[in-house]
Structure formats: structure tokens, C-alpha cells
Amino acid sequence: DPYLVVAADKGTATFSDIANGISEEYGFWLGDAFASGGRTGYDHKAMGITAKGAWESVKRHFRELGKDIQSEDSTVVGIGDMSGDVFGNGMLLSRHIKLVGAFNHLHIFLDPDPDPETSFEERERLFGLPRSSWSDYDESKISEGGGIFARTAKSIPLSPEARELLGVEEETLTPNEVIRALLKAPVDLLFNGGIGTYVKASDESNAEVGDRTNDAVRVDGAELCCRVVGEGGNLGFTQRGRVEYALKGGRIYMDAIDNSAGVDTSDHEVNIKILLDQIVKSGDMTEKQRNELISGMTDEVERLVLRDNYEQTRAISNASVLAHAMVDVHVRYIAALEHAGSLNRELEFLPSDEALAERRSEGIGLTAPEFAILLSYTKITLYRQLLASDLPEDPYLSNELERYFPTPLRERFREQMRAHRLRREITATSVVNDLVNKGGPSFAFRLGEETGAAPADIARAYTTACEVFDMRSLWAEIEALDNRVEAQTQTRMLLDWRRLVERATRWFLRSRRPPLDISATVSYFSEGTSELTRRLSEFLLDGDREAMDRATEQLVEANVPPEVARRVAILGAMFSELDIVDIATATDEALEEVAATYFTLGDRLRLHWLRGHVEALPRENRWQALARAALRDDLYGQQTELTAEILRNTAPELPAHERIDAWVEANRAQVERALQVLTDISASGTFGLATLSVALREIRNLITSSGVPSTEAEVEPVPRSQA
Numbered sequence: 001d002p003y004l005v006v007a008a009d010k011g012t013a014t015f016s017d018i019a020n021g022i023s024e025e026y027g028f029w030l031g032d033a034f035a036s037g038g039r040t041g042y043d044h045k046a047m048g049i050t051a052k053g054a055w056e057s058v059k060r061h062f063r064e065l066g067k068d069i070q071s072e073d074s075t076v077v078g079i080g081d082m083s084g085d086v087f088g089n090g091m092l093l094s095r096h097i098k099l100v101g102a103f104n105h106l107h108i109f110l111d112p113d114p115d116p117e118t119s120f121e122e123r124e125r126l127f128g129l130p131r132s133s134w135s136d137y138d139e140s141k142i143s144e145g146g147g148i149f150a151r152t153a154k155s156i157p158l159s160p161e162a163r164e165l166l167g168v169e170e171e172t173l174t175p176n177e178v179i180r181a182l183l184k185a186p187v188d189l190l191f192n193g194g195i196g197t198y199v200k201a202s203d204e205s206n207a208e209v210g211d212r213t214n215d216a217v218r219v220d221g222a223e224l225c226c227r228v229v230g231e232g233g234n235l236g237f238t239q240r241g242r243v244e245y246a247l248k249g250g251r252i253y254m255d256a257i258d259n260s261a262g263v264d265t266s267d268h269e270v271n272i273k274i275l276l277d278q279i280v281k282s283g284d285m286t287e288k289q290r291n292e293l294i295s296g297m298t299d300e301v302e303r304l305v306l307r308d309n310y311e312q313t314r315a316i317s318n319a320s321v322l323a324h325a326m327v328d329v330h331v332r333y334i335a336a337l338e339h340a341g342s343l344n345r346e347l348e349f350l351p352s353d354e355a356l357a358e359r360r361s362e363g364i365g366l367t368a369p370e371f372a373i374l375l376s377y378t379k380i381t382l383y384r385q386l387l388a389s390d391l392p393e394d395p396y397l398s399n400e401l402e403r404y405f406p407t408p409l410r411e412r413f414r415e416q417m418r419a420h421r422l423r424r425e426i427t428a429t430s431v432v433n434d435l436v437n438k439g440g441p442s443f444a445f446r447l448g449e450e451t452g453a454a455p456a457d458i459a460r461a462y463t464t465a466c467e468v469f470d471m472r473s474l475w476a477e478i479e480a481l482d483n484r485v486e487a488q489t490q491t492r493m494l495l496d497w498r499r500l501v502e503r504a505t506r507w508f509l510r511s512r513r514p515p516l517d518i519s520a521t522v523s524y525f526s527e528g529t530s531e532l533t534r535r536l537s538e539f540l541l542d543g544d545r546e547a548m549d550r551a552t553e554q555l556v557e558a559n560v561p562p563e564v565a566r567r568v569a570i571l572g573a574m575f576s577e578l579d580i581v582d583i584a585t586a587t588d589e590a591l592e593e594v595a596a597t598y599f600t601l602g603d604r605l606r607l608h609w610l611r612g613h614v615e616a617l618p619r620e621n622r623w624q625a626l627a628r629a630a631l632r633d634d635l636y637g638q639q640t641e642l643t644a645e646i647l648r649n650t651a652p653e654l655p656a657h658e659r660i661d662a663w664v665e666a667n668r669a670q671v672e673r674a675l676q677v678l679t680d681i682s683a684s685g686t687f688g689l690a691t692l693s694v695a696l697r698e699i700r701n702l703i704t705s706s707g708v709p710s711t712e713a714e715v716e717p718v719p720r721s722q723a
Contacts (some may be wrong), residue, residue, distance in 0.1 A: 006608045009487065016041065029421075033273035036266035040291045042274075044262050047302055048089030051193070053261025054232035055093045055310040057569055058189060061228040061251040064317060064487040067188075070094050077182050077226065078102035079236065080193035081134055082126035086232035086259065087193025092127060095120050100165055101182045103151070104194060107134035108178055110144040112161035151175045167225075167483065179217040186225040192236035192255075198222065201240035209238055221245035231255040246367035251635045254372040257312055264305045272297070272405065275413060281677055300406040311437040314479075316371045318498075319440050321491050323365030326442065328620045330366055331356050333445045334374070342381045348373045371441065378441040382455055383432045389456035391431070392424035396518040397463065400430035435462050438475065439498060447502070449622060450629045451509045460516040465504035467518070468525045469533070469574060471497060477564045489558045493568045507578050510633060528581035528591055529574070536570050536577075539595040541603045542586060544573065579640040587647045596656035598643045604660055605671070605702075606678050607639050610695055613687040627689055631696060638699045645703060667702060674698040 019035035028034060038043060044050060062069045063453050073096045080087025080103040091097060096116050102109040111119065122141050126132040134148050142148075145161025155172045163169065166181035173181065183190065183198060192198070197211040202220040209218065221237070228243065229252040231237065237245070242252050276290045285293075323330075331353055337343035345352070350370055351359070359365055366374065386392065401417055402410045409417070417423065435443060435458075444458050453461070466472055478493045508516060537545055547625030548569045555565035576598060584594045602608050614632050619625035650659035664671050677698045681691045 001524050020454045030270070030274065031277055033270045033277065036269045040294060041269050042265050042294075042298060042301065044265060045085040045089070047298065048085075048092075048258050049265045049302060049305060050262040051086045051089035051093065051232050052302070052306055053264070053309040054086065054090060054191075054230050054258040054259075057253050057313050058191070058228060058230040058256045060310075060317060061230075061459065062188075063483060064525055065227065065251070066486065068483045069096060070190075072096055073098050074188040075100050076189045076191055077185050077187050078191045078193060079196075079233065080104055081107075082123050083129075083130070083132045084193055086171065087128045087191070088123075090191055090193050090230070090232050091123050092120070099123065099354040100187060101185065102134065103179050103182060104134065106147045106151060108151060108156065108182070109137065109146075110149070110162050110165065110178075111142045112159075112165040112704055113141070113143040114146075115141075120717070128631065129535060149175065149178070149181075155371075164567060173674035176216045177557060178230065179419075180219055180472055183217070183219045184225055186224050188226065189228045189230060190226040190300045191230045191232060193232040194236070195233060195290070197235050197238060199237040199241040199245070201238060201244045204238060204240055211235075214703075222248055224248075224250055227251065231258040234259065239373075242369035243349065243367050246369055247364075252369060253316055254369045256376065257309075257372045260312070261305050261309055263306055265301060267716050268301050268304060268404075269294075271420070271422060271426060272301075272409065272464065274422060275405070275409065275416060278414055278419065279413060297406040297408060300408075304404075304406065308433065314494075315375060315437040315440065316368050317487075318491060319371045319375070320364075320368050321495065322440075323367075324360065324363055325365075325372070327356055327360045327365035329446060329625070330374070332449070332622055333442045337377060337381065340381070341404060343377050348377075350374070374441045375436065378436050378444070379432050382459075386428040386431060386459060387424060389454070390515075391417045391459055392427040393457040394460070394518060396522075397427055397431060400434070401427045404430050427437060431459050435459055435561060437500065438515070443498075443502065446625070447506060447509065451506060453509045453514070457509060457514045457516065460514075460518055461505040461512075462501065462522050463519050464508050464516060465501045468529055469500065470526075470530070471505065474564075474567050477561075481560065481564070485559045489555070489560065493555070493560070493564075496568055496571045500575055503575045504578060506629070506633070507575070507636075511578075511582075525578065525581055528584065529577045531591060532577040532580060532595060533570070533574055535592070535595075536573055539592070539599050540573060541599060543603070544599070544608070548573070576636075576639075577637065579643075583640060583644050583647065587644055589647050589652070593652075593656065594647065595645065597646055597659060598639065600656050601643055601646065601660055602639055604664070605642075605674065605699065607635060607699070610678065610692070610699075611635055614692055616687065617689060617692070624689075631689075631692060634696055635699070636695070638703060641703050642699075670702050674702055 016035040016038035020032040020038050023034035024031055032038060032040060036042065042049075059069060062074070067074070074094070078087060078091060078099060078101070080102065082088045082091065091099060097120065098116055099119055100111055100113050105715060118141050120182035122138055126136055129136060137148055139148060143161070147161030149156045153175055155174055156178050157172050158166070158168070159168065163171070166178065166185055169180050196214040197209050198214055198218055199221055200206070200209050200218055202222050206212075206215040206218060219658045221241040224245050227250070229250065231252070231254065234255050236255065237252070239254065242254055246252055272294060276285065276293065279285045280287055280290050304370065322527070333343060334343065334350055335353070338345055350373060351366070356365065391397065401423055402414060406415065439462065444455055447453060447458050448455065467580065471690070475494070477496060478490055478497065481490055508521070512521065537548065540548060552562070552565045556562055560568070580591065580594050580598055583589070583598070584591050587594070611632065614628065614635060617624070617628040617631070619628050646659055646663045650662050654662070678695055681687065681695055684691070
């Protein structure tokens with residue numbers, strides 16, 4: 001590896017300075033960037049960064065349950081104490097936390113009905129008290145029936161309030177029995193900020209878990225009654241325990257997702273120091289100025305890191321919505337990763353093909369913890385593939401490199417970033433994160449399967465699609481609706497966003513010769529697509545316009561701002577803008593004339609109706625997926641060629657519908673035959689691969705048999721490849 005990120009744990013913070021001192025003594029090029037979190041680095045506990053990252057997961061879980069835990073009270077059971085970094089910081093992230101119970105290695109804390117504000121202030125006091133424990137909690141502030149109990153006690157007397165909290169009838173329990181009951185309590189949140197493994201699967205033995213210290217208190221995932229789990233600490237659950245809990249309906253990602261913010265902060269610190277140390281060596285900055293600048297960027301580094309947590313949890317949640325619909329794709333993808341030697345399914349406890357087939361029959365697919373694994377391996381695999389290509393050198397992607405760093409560095413040291421020792425790695429990482437977080441774990445796999453394109457070419461096409469349609473701004477506008485609209489509404493809008501980007505990415509892969517010049521292609525399309533998007537409602541026919549208006553109204557009724565609602569409602573129609581721009585360039589016709597002809601023709605020949613049935617075809621295996629994609633692409637291609645044919649061979653002074661009338665009149669027999677075939681298929685109610693292939697053949701015949709005398713000089717065919 002190019003470098004190590006050495007993150008000191010509790011009680012070993014001075015190790016970072018020791019390691020950096022050795023690095024500097026030996027003249028190692030990383031200097032004090034060798035180990036993060038030292039005296040001139042970011043103090044993770046002071047930032048509370050690991051807990052804040054885990055809280056991003058918690059907030060998303062509850063947001064998708066229709067609850068804002070920053071403004072509504074939530075009952076919580078915790079693992080840890082207020083002196084701990086993750087637990088202590090975590091339990092101060094909302095003033096609406098009702099911590100009803102917690103335990104560490106010494107004590108059990110019970111507070112059946114706490115006052116949120118009173119308990120928050122007491123937790124805050126304990127957090128500021130050096131080496132505090134639950135025994136330092138002011139018991140006068142504990143609600144009726146609660147208390148603090150030593151884990152060394154032979155038994156713990158339980159008040160009626162405590163029994164109700166724990167869901168037990170016994171008046172006394174041993175400390176271990178109380179902890180087991182706490183873990184199984186029917187609360188909103190179980191927050192792990194401690195050390196140890198407390199939840200396994202029901203078919204796992206304690207010996208398999210490998211944490212003998214907690215064998216006596218461990219419970220099964222199926223026994224949990226909490227709504228949400230937040231894993232601020234590592235290894236609190238086994239992976240099989242997570243999956244068992246998730247299959248029961250519990251909301252959980254996994255520890256590597258929830259608590260990644262600490263390592264992410266270290267990563268940023270190291271890369272910032274690598275950049276600034278070169279500037280110090282060149283004499284453009286003193287070491288004191290460097291240290292002040294690093295310290296002054298703490299808040300923005302935190303925002304950049306938490307943004308990663310936010311995006312990863314959103315990616316898993318989006319994938320989970322399509323878990324059943326795409327289960328066959330996920331079966332193929334996992335098999336492909338295995339075949340490539342990139343993934344050991346058994347090691348990561350991913351389900352077998354047979355298990356996924358059974359889940360399919362039950363109407364489910366992969367769980368969120370399994371998607372977390374798949375997301376991780378997707379990023380690792382795609383990163384290696386991009387790093388081995390020339391993609392990190394693409395000048396357009398320097399934007400991705402710059403976005404990684406805080407604003408002061410982007411403003412002052414943009415040129416120096418180009419010389420960063422790890423610029424290729426940072427660029428590849430940033431591209432992968434954006435593509436996978438927005439497109440989903442199987443995005444690159446599916447497009448590679450359908451087009452045969454290399455990962456680097458898929459990444460270029462994806463970036464181009466986002467830029468051409470200004471999709472990043474729309475994504476941000478949808479995200480800004482957190483806690484303003486239902487999470488399900490947001491997810492539907494984001495999936496509509498993804499559908500357009502996926503289609504456009506595929507279009508660029510098929511219609512432009514690799515390697516795609518991102519900058520030139522964006523420049524070629526952006527002006528035209530921007531104009532078409534603004535005026536799209538002018539070109540849609542009554543039925544399509546009414547459908548767009550209904551979709552807009554439904555989103556507005558769901559509290560989506562009207563402008564955002566409209567942008568989302570037209571996403572499906574926007575895909576055709578790529579073909580329209582190409583046709584306009586090839587025929588030298590005005591954009592509005594091409595658009596009007598394109599959409600009117602689609603309605604006249606029922607191409608939109610036909611496309612809907614093509615897209616409804618199953619894709620249960622690779623060949624079905626390829627056949628479906630081929631038919632869909634063929635249909636779009638035929639509409640494009642027919643539009644160009646009509647524009648080339650009819651009088652330009654006529655309005656679009658009259659030009660189509662003239663073309664239809666000149667090809668009446670062929671057009672009537674094609675429409676009759678569509679009518680017959682509709683009447684039969686059979687919309688399989690065979691019938692739809694026949695329909696497309698009839699549409700294709702219209703191109704080969706068209707015979708209208710040209711009123712204009714011949715022009716070149718619509719370009720399908722880049723010079």
C-alpha cells in the first residue's frame with residue numbers, strides 16, 4: 001500500500017506522536033502524516049466524529065420510519081458509558097434521547113421514564129468528568145423505579161417500572177439476566193458504543209462468536225425488539241446476527257458503515273498533510289501556518305466526512321427498496337465477483353443462490369447488512385480497476401480531486417493538488433464513491449454486462465451523463481427535502497434520477513467510441529439539452545403532457561417544491577434529448593423542429609406504448625437482460641432514424657405534424673401494416689420477447705422501405721460514433 005493510516009485507540013493517543021516522531025527521525029516522506037490524530041492532527045474524541053458518523057445512520061433509519069429523532073423523543077438502550085468517545089459523544093447528539101437503560105463492564109443503568117432535558121444535562125456533565133462511570137450519575141435525576149446497579153451483585157431488585165421497561169415479570173434478576181432483557185427491550189434504538197459482541201444469530205454458537213467474556217449476556221438477532229440499531233462500536237453484532245435481525249424487520253446496516261467516520265477523518269488528515277508538507281518544503285508556508293490552517297479546517301473536514309456517511313447509508317437504503325425487484329441481478333453480480341476472485345461469499349456470510357431464490361419467492365431479497373457488504377466490495381473492486389486505467393489522468397476529473405479537499409485548499413492550492421503524491425488514488429476513490437453511492441452497487445456490473453464496456457469507460461460515461469443533464473444539482477435539491485417530505489417520496493425521486501442517468505450512461509457507451517472525451521461531449525450536448533429541458537412541455541403531446549402534469553401535482557401534494565417536482569416529473573422524457581441533439585446536428589434543423597417531430601412521431605406510431613412493454617420484460621438471467629436492453633436500444637434507435645428520415649425528406653417549412661403526414665402518406669401501406677401488427681399484439685395481450693421482436697421488425701421495415709422524394713440535399717446519417 002502507498003501508506004498506512006495509523007489511528008490510535010482509547011488510551012494510546014500518544015502513540016500517534018511517537019509514530020510520527022520515528023517517521024520524521026528516519027526522514028520518511030510522510031513526516032507527521034504517517035500517523036493521524038497526533039498533536040497537530042484531528043482529535044477524534046473532541047470532534048466526536050465516529051459517533052456523529054454513526055448518528056447519520058441512525059437518523060436515516062428513523063427518517064425512513066417517519067420519525068425525526070432530532071425533534072421527537074426516542075427511547076434508547078445503550079452499550080457503553082459517558083466517558084467513552086463513541087457512546088459519550090453519541091448520547092449527546094440529540095436532546096430528545098430518552099436513555100432508559102445502559103450498561104458497561106461495571107454497572108447497569110436503568111431509568112424507565114427519563115425527562116429528556118434533565119437526563120441530557122446529566123449525561124453532558126458525566127461526559128466532561130474525567131474517567132466517569134455510571135456510578136457518578138446523580139441518582140436523584142433518575143425516574144421512579146430506576147437506579148444504578150453493580151454487575152458484581154448477586155441479584156438486582158426490579159421495580160414495577162423496571163419490569164415494564166424490560167418486559168419481564170420477575171421481581172429480581174441476576175445482572176446478566178437484566179442485560180439480556182435490556183438488549184431485548186422494546187425501545188426505539190439500541191446504540192452500541194462499547195466493546196464486545198452482544199448479538200449473534202440463533203443458529204450460531206457462542207464458540208463461533210469468539211468473545212467468551214460476553215457469552216452469558218449474548219442474545220439472538222431474532223430476539224431483539226428495538227426498531228433501529230446504531231453500531232458506533234465494532235463487532236457488537238455478528239454479521240449473521242445482523243441479517244437475522246434485518247430479516248425480522250429491524251433496521252441495521254453494519255459497523256463498518258456506521259462507524260467509518262473516524263478512519264475517514266484520518267484519511268483526510270493524512271492527505272491534507274501530504275499536500276501542505278510539500279508547500280512547506282517549497283518555502284511557501286511555515287510549519288506554524290500549516291498547523292493553524294489544518295486546525296482551522298476542522299469543521300469542514302467534519303462536514304466532508306459526514307457527507308460520506310450520509311451518502312453510503314442512502315445508497316444502501318436505495319438498494320434495499322429494489323432488493324426484490326433486482327434479486328436476479330444481485331445473484332449474477334455476486335457470482336461474477338466470486339468468479340473474479342474478488343469476493344468470498346461464505347466468508348462474508350452472503351446468501352447462496354438457493355437461499356436468494358427462496359427469498360425471491362417470499363417477496364424479499366438482500367438485506368441492508370448484506371448490501372453493506374456488497375457496497376464495500378463493489379467500491380474496492382471498482383477502485384482497483386479504475387486505478388489500473390488512465391481514468392485518474394482525465395483532466396475533467398480533476399474536479400473530483402478538488403472536491404475531496406476543504407475549501408481553503410481548493411481556493412489556494414488548486415495547482416499544487418495536481419502534484420499530490422496520491423492524486424490518482426484520491427481521484428479514483430472519489431469517482432467510485434460518487435458512481436456507486438448514486439448508481440447503486442450493481443450499476444457498473446449491469447452496464448458492463450449489457451454493453452461490454454470497461455469500468456473506466458462506464459465511469460466516464462456516467463460522469464458525462466450527470467454533467468450533460470445537470471443532475472448533481474437535482475440530486476442535491478432532492479436531498480435537501482430530508483424531514484420535509486416522506487423518505488419514500490425522496491427515494492422514488494432518487495430512483496427516477498438514477499434511471500435517467502443509467503439510460504444516458506448506456507447511450508454514451510453505445511453511441512460514442514471509447515475513450516469518451518468527457519469535456520468535449522459535455523460541451524457538445526449541454527446547451528441543447530438545457531434548452532430542451534426548459535421547453536420540454538411544449539413538445540410533449542396531450543397524453544404525455546397530462547401524465548407529466550399529474551406526476552408533478554402528486555409530488556407537490558407530497559410537499560415537494562413545485563420546481564423540483566417538475567424537474568423530477570420530466571426525467572423520463574429527458575433521455576430523448578440526446579437523440580434530438582444528435583439529429584439536429586446531423587440534419588441542420590432547429591432543436592424545436594426536431595423535438596416536435598420526434599415526439600409526434602412516437603405518438604403516431606405508438607412507439608411510447610411499445611417501449612413501455614419492452615421495459616416490462618423480465619431480466620431473470622443475463623440473456624433476458626441483454627435481450628431486453630437490445631430491444632429497448634433498437635426501438636430508440638429506430639425512432640431516431642425515422643425522425644431524421646422524415647426531416648431529410650419533407651419540406652422544412654411545414655409544421656412537424658404535416659411533415660409526418662406527408663411521410664405517412666408516401667409510406668401508407670408499410671405504416672398501416674406496422675400499426676396493425678401493434679393492434680394485433682395489443683389484442684392478444686401477449687407481450688413477450690417474440691411478439692415485441694416482431695413489432696420492432698415492422699418498425700424497422702419503415703426505415704428500409706421509406707420512399708419519399710427528398711426536397712433537400714442529402715445529408716450524412718445521424719452520427720453513432722465519435723470521430
